Amino acid sequence: MKIMKFGGTSVGKPERMHQVKELITRDNQKKIVVLSALSGTTNALVGIGDALASANKELAKERIDALHGHYQTFYKELLKTGAARIKAEKIIKEHFEFLNIILKISFNEAINRDILAQGELLSTKLFYTLLQELDVPAVFLPALDFMSIDENHEPELSKISDKVKVILANYPEDRIFVTQGYICKNHRNEVDNLKRGGSDYSASLIGAAISAEVVEIWTDIDGMHNNDPRVVDKTRPIAQMSFDEAAELAYFGAKILHPASIWPAQQYNIPVKLLNTMAPDAVGTTITAKELGVGVKALAAKDGITAIKIKSSRMLLAYGFLRKVFEVFEKYKTSIDMITTSEVAVSLTIDDISHLKEITAELEQYGTVEIDTNQTIISVVGNLIAESKGTVAKVMNCLEEYPLRMVSYGGSRHNVSILVDANFKNDALRSLNEGLFDWD
Ligand code: ASP
Ligand code: MG
Secondary structure: OEEEEEOHHHHOOHHHHHHHHHHHOOOOOOEEEEEOOOOOHHHHHHHHHHHHHOOOHHHHHHHHHHHHHHHHHHHHHHOOOHHHHHHHHHHHHHHHHHHHHHOOOOOOHHHHHHHHHHHHHHHHHHHHHHHHHOOOOOEEOOHHHOOEEOOOOOEOHHHHHHHHHHHHHOOOOOOEEEEEOOEEEOOOOOEEEOOOOOHHHHHHHHHHHOOOOEEEEEEOOOOOEOOOOOOOOOOOEOOEEEHHHHHHHHHOOOOOOOHHHHHHHHHOOOOEEEEEOOOOOOOOEEEEOOOOOOEEEEEEEEEEEEEEEEEOOOOOOOOOHHHHHHHHHHHOOOOEEEEEEOOOEEEEEEOOOOOHHHHHHHHOOOOEEEEEEEEEEEEEEEEOOOOOOOHHHHHHHHOOOOOOOEEEEEEEOOEEEEEEEHHHHHHHHHHHHHHHOOOO
């Protein structure tokens, strides 16, 4: 069995949804089709939640109506027959009635998560209606029946696996199953989600749960590229990469794949393919356990980074000092990306600054604290970067024009990370793109 996940832009227009139907019926293999919400919908739902959170019901109502209007146009273009249109009208009515009822009750976080779930519920139901209209036999598989997370927000993979297998066993003859990405139940049995962009994660978890042959992530770009196409002129897709390389790239800013989606596939050794809905026959990127080639494969950049330096001539050499520093971050559930140390100071970076004030106050017990905001991590990713002679020298040569705030090298075999002021990011990426890859 395989997993085919389609992102928001792949289902965001009626004609794209028709294309998804073509893609899932090209072969006769059994598959679970995982869909995101139509592009723009989750953002709109976040906006509705925000308006309600600030008790602005008028604004919430305006936003609900705008989104409702969008779906009313959408289904008429999507579906042609009267019967299918009646079904779609019912679906849309049901979900927008729900949103309108929320306007009348008191708002809380659990309700907010219910609001956020509407996007994937709508997209899958409308897509399923399209399949019915086109006489494509398929089974609707509600994700809320099997996707779950525990009290730490971690997916319960073995439970998910047990449940999906039981459900699938009811349909031995069926070949196409349609389910929602992103949404799940939490330990209180409330509707919850796997965080923004989490549909990839759903796909990978479901893939792991059923030991799928492959997890295909269909987007609007032909695979993972060697650099950010929004910044540099020339980029190229990377045909093959390892889970470790993909994890570094996904985490450090390549927006194409949700970083959490690597581990389930890696743990169960399920290949992940990144494919392009607009160019279905392009090779895309295949991610497997195999480590191929030596040297730099790609660059990625992660913005919005804050660097924190703790300077303490007294403490740093003492054992236990780093533990104390890390405990402060742990206490505020703030994860650290990069770390560098010297004899008298340690620098580290975070991207979540919601507790920066408290963290700074606590760190000040241990030394002087300096904060640099608006930094960018540039990550140079590949295989055996530290081991291959001259690679790091080349990286540094490309960056000779720019002040480097931190350099992290040797942390893994797959990555050198450099922290620069965000103002230098684009130029640094361009210079690395020229210097590290052969362009003919
Ligand atoms: N619809 C959700 C979002 O926009 C999940 C996803 O698309 O992956 O974040
Ligand atoms: Mg996505």
